[in-house]
Amino acid sequence: MSDRGTLFCATAAVAVLFSGAIEYDGQGPLSVLVVLGTALAVGLVRHAPWVSLVLAWLIPICQTVTGTPLVVTQAAVAVIAFGLARWGGRAVLWASALSIAAGSVVAVVLIGAQALNVYLPYSPWRLIGRTIDQLGFGWQVGTVVVFVALLGTPWLAGLALRISDRARTDLDRAARERARAEETARIRDAQTRLARDVHDVVGHSLAVILAQAESGQYLPDEDPAALKSALATIAASARTSLGDVRQVLTATRDSADDLDRLIDNLRDGGHEVMSGQAGTPRTLDEEQRITAYRVLQEMLTNAIHHGLRGGALTVRRTWSPGALEIEVRNAVEPAANDRPGPAGSGLDGMRQRLAGVGGSLSAGVHGEVFVATARIPLP
Numbered sequence: 001m002s003d004r005g006t007l008f009c010a011t012a013a014v015a016v017l018f019s020g021a022i023e024y025d026g027q028g029p030l031s032v033l034v035v036l037g038t039a040l041a042v043g044l045v046r047h048a049p050w051v052s053l054v055l056a057w058l059i060p061i062c063q064t065v066t067g068t069p070l071v072v073t074q075a076a077v078a079v080i081a082f083g084l085a086r087w088g089g090r091a092v093l094w095a096s097a098l099s100i101a102a103g104s105v106v107a108v109v110l111i112g113a114q115a116l117n118v119y120l121p122y123s124p125w126r127l128i129g130r131t132i133d134q135l136g137f138g139w140q141v142g143t144v145v146v147f148v149a150l151l152g153t154p155w156l157a158g159l160a161l162r163i164s165d166r167a168r169t170d171l172d173r174a175a176r177e178r179a180r181a182e183e184t185a186r187i188r189d190a191q192t193r194l195a196r197d198v199h200d201v202v203g204h205s206l207a208v209i210l211a212q213a214e215s216g217q218y219l220p221d222e223d224p225a226a227l228k229s230a231l232a233t234i235a236a237s238a239r240t241s242l243g244d245v246r247q248v249l250t251a252t253r254d255s256a257d258d259l260d261r262l263i264d265n266l267r268d269g270g271h272e273v274m275s276g277q278a279g280t281p282r283t284l285d286e287e288q289r290i291t292a293y294r295v296l297q298e299m300l301t302n303a304i305h306h307g308l309r310g311g312a313l314t315v316r317r318t319w320s321p322g323a324l325e326i327e328v329r330n331a332v333e334p335a336a337n338d339r340p341g342p343a344g345s346g347l348d349g350m351r352q353r354l355a356g357v358g359g360s361l362s363a364g365v366h367g368e369v370f371v372a373t374a375r376i377p378l379p
């Protein structure tokens with residue numbers, strides 16, 4: 001019940017009072033206090049339910065002591081019963097339920113003992129009286145049943161709305177928790193993706209730089225120009241790596257067009273790379289383009305790391321109606337045939353990337369060649 005509805009009930013109670021219910025054996029002033037106290041209990045039921053419950057008991061007790069009759073406006077106790085069930089705490093909720101039963105019994109006992117006067121000048125109350133007589137239980141039992149029904153019905157309505165609000169609140173809380181969990185998962189996924197991107201970029205660049213630095217050991221001492229060229233190539237690779245890291249940190253996306261640039265950068269670094277394509281190239285969506293670029297980058301890194309130092313790399317892209325396959329090969333040292341296949345976070349990262357687009361990866365040493373093959377499904 002809204003605050004406006006509460007004010008309406010209180011105003012209506014006062015209006016009924018001044019329509020003629022206050023004149024009974026000279027008890028008008030006390031009846032005014034009864035109605036005002038009832039209106040106060042109605043007005044406080046939402047924000048101070050304990051006070052409303054105490055007033056609902058205190059007012060009839062005072063009427064019994066002073067001999068002030070019950071008046072029609074006290075039917076507003078039904079509003080109090082609704083509010084106690086709707087907004088009261090757990091203790092108030094159960095106290096109000098017990099009060100409905102206990103108060104009905106006490107009221108009937110006091111009426112029977114003529115300790116509580118009832119002023120019922122209106123025909124609806126006479127109709128209730130006839131209904132009680134027709135129950136056949138005796139007026140005491142019938143009156144208790146009617147009182148419990150009159151107060152229990154709004155109490156149950158308030159309880160139903162209370163349960164409905166709690167269920168809605170629980171659903172809202174569950175929705176917020178689910179949204180929070182999804183946001184947390186999204187952030188963690190973004191962090192994982194960022195870490196994987198940095199690993200791919202830095203790992204690839206360091207592998208290229210390491211190969212160039214080691215090849216510089218075999219340059220003749222009397223050829224400083226070759227040494228300077230090697231150092232310039234290392235610097236260019238490091239500069240490219242720094243730019244790639246900046247792109248990753250600023251969420252700049254690479255495209256499939258950069259695959260050729262990636263291969264060209266490797267050639268510029270002094271690696272021999274043979275590249276080719278088969279089939280008709282197709283347009284990739286954003287996620288497929290990023291996956292293709294990062295996976296090829298990591299495959300080249302692994303081929304340099306696990307393959308023959310200074311060996312020629314072979315990159316082949318095969319376009320079929322249902323998939324794009326990228327294969328990277330590099331010869332290995334003869335002793336590598338006895339070694340297990342490569343493993344590490346780089347390959348795991350590639351597999352996770354490919355799994356995100358429904359693809360797969362295979363990598364290992366076959367005969368005297370390191371072979372890594374990635375498959376990206378196409379619609």
